[in-house]
Amino acid sequence: MKMTVKFVTVLALILPFIFALASSLQALTAADRLRLVNVLQSATLSDPAAVYYSVHGLKELGETHKSSTDELCSILRTTMKPDNIQSIFHATSAVQLLKSECTLDVDKAWLKEQLKNGESVTALYHAVATATNVGLEINKEEITKILEAAMLKEETSLGQSHSFHIAMLLGTPHALKFISFIEDVAAQADEVDGTYLHLEGGLAPTATFIVGAYRLSEMVKRAPKLADDKVMKFASYLATRYNVQSVKNVDHLVWSLNVLSNNEYHSPVAVRLLTPTLTSTDERLYVEISDISGNKLKHSCAVALKSWSGAEMPKSSEFHYHTESSNKYSLSFAHTKLIHGFYTGVLAITPKKTSNLIGLKGIEFTVKVTTEVEIDGAQIVVADSDLSSRGRNVALTYPQRSAMLNADYTQRVVLTFNLINSRNRQEQLEVHQAFVRLSHRTTGRDIYFVAQQDTPSTTNNENGAPSTTGGYKFDLDVGQSAKDSFGYLNGIYRVELLIGDGLISNPISWHVLDLQLRFPSDLAVDEVPDSTGDQFKPRPAIEHTFHEPEPRPPVVVSNAFTVLVVLPLFVLLALWGRLGVNLTNFSFHPVSLVFYVCLASIMALYSLFWFQLDMFTTLGYLAVLGPLTFVTGVKHLGYVAKYRQS
Amino acid sequence: KNMYVNSTPKKLKIIDSYMAYILFTGVFQFAYACIVGTFPFNSFLAGFISTVASFVLASSLRMQVNPLNRDEFKDISPERAFADFIFGHLILHLVVMNYIG
Numbered sequence: 251m252k253m254t255v256k257f258v259t260v261l262a263l264i265l266p267f268i269f270a271l272a273s274s275l276q277a278l279t280a281a282d283r284l285r286l287v288n289v290l291q292s293a294t295l296s297d298p299a300a301v302y303y304s305v306h307g308l309k310e311l312g313e314t315h316k317s318s319t320d321e322l323c324s325i326l327r328t329t330m331k332p333d334n335i336q337s338i339f340h341a342t343s344a345v346q347l348l349k350s351e352c353t354l355d356v357d358k359a360w361l362k363e364q365l366k367n368g369e370s371v372t373a374l375y376h377a378v379a380t381a382t383n384v385g386l387e388i389n390k391e392e393i394t395k396i397l398e399a400a401m402l403k404e405e406t407s408l409g410q411s412h413s414f415h416i417a418m419l420l421g422t423p424h425a426l427k428f429i430s431f432i433e434d435v436a437a438q439a440d441e442v443d444g445t446y447l448h449l450e451g452g453l454a455p456t457a458t459f460i461v462g463a464y465r466l467s468e469m470v471k472r473a474p475k476l477a478d479d480k481v482m483k484f485a486s487y488l489a490t491r492y493n494v495q496s497v498k499n500v501d502h503l504v505w506s507l508n509v510l511s512n513n514e515y516h517s518p519v520a521v522r523l524l525t526p527t528l529t530s531t532d533e534r535l536y537v538e539i540s541d542i543s544g545n546k547l548k549h550s551c552a553v554a555l556k557s558w559s560g561a562e563m564p565k566s567s568e569f570h571y572h573t574e575s576s577n578k579y580s581l582s583f584a585h586t587k588l589i590h591g592f593y594t595g596v597l598a599i600t601p602k603k604t605s606n607l608i609g610l611k612g613i614e615f616t617v618k619v620t621t622e623v624e625i626d627g628a629q630i631v632v633a634d635s636d637l638s639s640r641g642r643n644v645a646l647t648y649p650q651r652s653a654m655l656n657a658d659y660t661q662r663v664v665l666t667f668n669l670i671n672s673r674n675r676q677e678q679l680e681v682h683q684a685f686v687r688l689s690h691r692t693t694g695r696d697i698y699f700v701a702q703q704d705t706p707s708t709t710n711n712e713n714g715a716p717s718t719t720g721g722y723k724f725d726l727d728v729g730q731s732a733k734d735s736f737g738y739l740n741g742i743y744r745v746e747l748l749i750g751d752g753l754i755s756n757p758i759s760w761h762v763l764d765l766q767l768r769f770p771s772d773l774a775v776d777e778v779p780d781s782t783g784d785q786f787k788p789r790p791a792i793e794h795t796f797h798e799p800e801p802r803p804p805v806v807v808s809n810a811f812t813v814l815v816v817l818p819l820f821v822l823l824a825l826w827g828r829l830g831v832n833l834t835n836f837s838f839h840p841v842s843l844v845f846y847v848c849l850a851s852i853m854a855l856y857s858l859f860w861f862q863l864d865m866f867t868t869l870g871y872l873a874v875l876g877p878l879t880f881v882t883g884v885k886h887l888g889y890v891a892k893y894r895q896s
Numbered sequence: 897k898n899m900y901v902n903s904t905p906k907k908l909k910i911i912d913s914y915m916a917y918i919l920f921t922g923v924f925q926f927a928y929a930c931i932v933g934t935f936p937f938n939s940f941l942a943g944f945i946s947t948v949a950s951f952v953l954a955s956s957l958r959m960q961v962n963p964l965n966r967d968e969f970k971d972i973s974p975e976r977a978f979a980d981f982i983f984g985h986l987i988l989h990l991v992v993m994n995y996i997g
Contacts, residue, residue: 803932811928815921822917829909852986856993865994872990883982887975894974 274597274613275485277520277544278507282492283311286500291316293497297329298340300497305347307501310508323352330354335364339376342383356384365389368396371409375416382419394424401431407449407459410435414462418469425470432463433475439484446490447483453491453499457506460484464513473515478608485510485518485542485609511541518542519551519599519609524578528588528619529755530673534580535617537569539599546577549605553579556611557596560713562586590621590671590753591713619713620755621673623681624648625747627721628667630762632657635729648760654742657728658768665701665724665762669749678720681751686724688743688765693777697735699724701747715753728767738769740776839889845882848875911958915951922947942995949988957981 290307293300301322305315315322326344331337338356345352364377365388374397381388397416404410410431417425436459439447449455467474488507494500510518524536541547553569564586569579597613625648632655633640646652646667657663665686671677684701705720732738743765749758768774802808852875859868904912922944929940960969960977969977 800933800935802935807932811924815924815928818917818920818924821920822913825913825916826910829906829913831910849982853989856989859990860993860996868990876986879986883979887979891973891975 274521274523274615275482275518275542275609276489276492277522277540277542278492279544283544286504287311287313289495289500290497295322295325298326298337298344301326302340302344302347303497303501305344307497307504309347310501310504319348319350319352322348323350326352326354332357333360335373335376335380339380339383342380346383354384356380358384358386361386365393366396368400368403370406371397371400371404371412371416372406374400375412378416378419388419390420390424394420394427398427401428406451406455407435407438408451408455410438411449411455411459411462414466415458418462418466422470425466429466429470429472429474432467435459436463436476436480439480441483442487445483446487447480448487453488453494454502456484456487457502460488460506461509464509464515468514476516478516481510481516482518482609489520489542507543511543511545513606515606516608517548517606519547519607520544521597521599521613521615523615523617526617528583528617530590530621533584534582536578536580537597537615538577539579540577547607549601549603549607551602551607552600554598554600555581555595556598559594560586560588588619589713589715590619590673591715592753593617593619593713618753620753621671621679622756623679623749623751623754623758624670624672624675625749625758625760626668626670628665628747628762630655630663630665632661632663635660635662635727637662646762648758651761652763654764654766656766656768659729659732659770661729662725662727663765664726665745665747666721667701667747668721679751679754681749681754683748683750684722685748686726687746687748689746690739691742691744691764693739693741695739699726699735728769732769732773736767736769738773738775740767740769740774742766835893837886837889837893839886841882842886842889845879845886848879848882851875852879905963908958908962911954911961915954915958918947918951918954922951936997938995938997942992942997945995946988946992950985953981953984953988 287308290304290311291313293304295301295304295317305322308315322344326341329337330341332355338354338361341354342356345354361377361381361384364373365381367373367377374393378388378393380386393416397413397420401410401413404413413428413431417428435449439449439456441447449459463474463476488503488510491499491503494503510516518541520540520542522538522540524538525532525534528535537553539547539551539553550571552571555564555567555569558564564581564583566582569581572578572580594614594616597615599607599610599613601607601610628646628648629643630646630652631641631643644652644655655663669679669681669684671679680703684703686699686701688697688699689695701722701724703720703722745762745765747758747760747762749760751757852872855863855868855871855875859865925940925943925947929944934940957977957980959965960972960980961974
């Protein structure tokens with residue numbers, strides 16, 4: 251019971267935020283940005299990649315690395331691997347970003363060889379970028395040819411995205427050859443839930459693609475062939491990655507966010523609902539619009555409410571723009587009937603002039619409107635179990651505590667009350683939690699009961715709040731609940747009424763009165779052994795009892811019967827003697843003798859089988875003895891037959 | 897009773913006495929099980945079924961060997977009947993020994 255109370259309360263607190271995030275692009279918050287800066291500043295600089303990502307990422311965020319250029323330079327010198335093109339790329343690029351005089355030992359002849367490498371586009375990109383960084387001349391035609399050939403073979407999305415970065419280094423007119431790939435690479439993206447688009451491999455390929463596609467398009471001055479909704483889905487994917495932890499991911503994230511915020515072609519709009527919950531005194535709904543990095547939009551816009559699930563649309567559906575806070579818009583609900591419940595709405599954003607903003611329509615949000623509850627007409631009475639006679643009704647007023655009442659096991663306690671909406675006193679509310687908690691004063695034991703509603707509703711009105719409700723009643727039959735609920739524990743119990751719901755802003759905990767309960771004297775206890783820690787104490791040891799053998803008969807009986815069972819054999823021998831059984835025709839023919847011996851040995855084998863052998867060995871011996879017995883037996887019986895006929 | 901003693905060939909009487917012996921052995925085993933219970937059940941079954949099956953084999957031997965039934969069993973010589981009897985017993989005892997446990 252306690253856990254349920256806690257869980258539902260916590261859920262009621264989280265729900266507004268869950269609803270607020272439905273279906274609108276979320277911008278990077280100031281807290282996110284601070285965290286990303288911290289990741290980049292405090293990264294362990296163990297290789298050129300870490301240095302590059304930290305410096306590059308911080309530059310994108312408008313910051314500089316806390317270490318001095320000289321320190322970074324020495325780290326690059328010591329950790330750079332001279333035979334690894336990626337390592338050299340990161341090192342030389344970091345030096346370029348730091349604009350320092352740092353010299354790195356790069357073998358230019360070896361680098362020239364790398365420029366001919368058409369195995370992977372990523373490796374080629376690293377080579378070309380490094381050449382640009384160290385000032386080595388590159389043959390643009392040759393590189394273009396190698397890149398075109400490599401793109402035909404390239405399977406990874408990351409590699410294909412790197413082609414745009416190489417194209418940027420080649421410049422026009424060579425770069426024009428590669429803009430058609432933008433559409434192709436975007437087509438390979440995976441869609442999730444109909445909301446997110448990302449390239450295979452996650453953040454790094456997706457970010458590399460976005461930066462490459464837009465910067466290349468800007469360079470050749472041709473809009474990328476990317477549909478608005480596709481770009482919004484890529485942006486939504488990036489918005490799910492705000493919590494990345496590694497330098498590489500942070501760098502890629504801020505790099506791509508910057509491009510999405512500042513490019514000529516597409517600028518996704520991010521909307522944040524600032525008031526997911528409206529109370530009875532609030533009258534304005536606040537939203538904040540920005541670009542994906544959280545910056546103010548470059549174009550001024552108007553925000554309008556396109557649809558609203560409430561009974562009435564607000565008088566004006568145009569949001570008011572707050573010039574002083576620059577990103578904030580608000581909508582007034584004054585003079586509109588806002589009944590408590592859950593509401594969904596759809597926003598549309600209209601830029602004042604034509605712009606490259608996207609994601610302007612169909613922005614859904616959910617708002618919760620709460621109200622305040624009041625307890626009205628509360629009464630408590632102690633009556634006999636069969637309601638044959640009742641005590642006096644005691645009127646209760648919240649938040650006062652009334653005088654103590656007594657009840658014994660032949661009686662019942664009935665508490666009735668109504669919950670009304672403070673804003674609309676004619677309306678009775680139905681709440682999720684209407685509990686009565688009885689806690690024993692001396693031992694602290696809690697028992698929770700649920701107060702039942704007289705005519706609970708089964709339908710909700712269009713705002714998600716229950717319609718047609720009734721008053722509440724808590725009926726405690728002391729005798730019936732004596733064993734299961736109270737464990738016959740006598741004493742004074744504190745009676746508390748707990749009212750809670752997601753749609754009320756003033757949950758109530760009211761200590762109504764104290765109740766003294768008396769249980770039958772032969773069963774009643776005054777103290778309850780403290781069992782709260784029992785689950786942590788050692789349990790009673792379990793003694794294993796082996797299977798009891800079946801009762802056997804006395805040895806005398808068994809022996810007697812053994813003798814009895816063997817007895818008929820002697821009787822048989824006696825009978826045979828009397829009948830005149832003879833062995834006169836016993837044949838001593840060798841075959842017959844072998845036959846008798848075989849038979850006897852089979853019997854001996856069987857006895858041995860019982861004592862020690864297993865079936866397989868027995869069958870093995872039988873396989874030898876059997877045919878022998880058979881053959882000799884046939885021969886022997888043949889002789890007997892001949893003898894008989896003669 | 898005298899008819900039996902006088903007109904039955906000696907061979908058959910031998911078999912009859914053998915069958916009586918088997919019968920009593922089975923009856924005593926069953927009585928024991930009734931008195932003290934059937935634990936271990938497999939052993940009881942093995943012993944009891946052994947007597948029952950032996951009885952059956954003996955009775956089929958008697959039928960085939962009986963001169964009065966010669967017409968029924970023209971193709972089966974007494975020796976053949978005896979061979980079958982032995983063969984049946986060999987298999988029976990193997991199974992019984994396995995089941996006695």
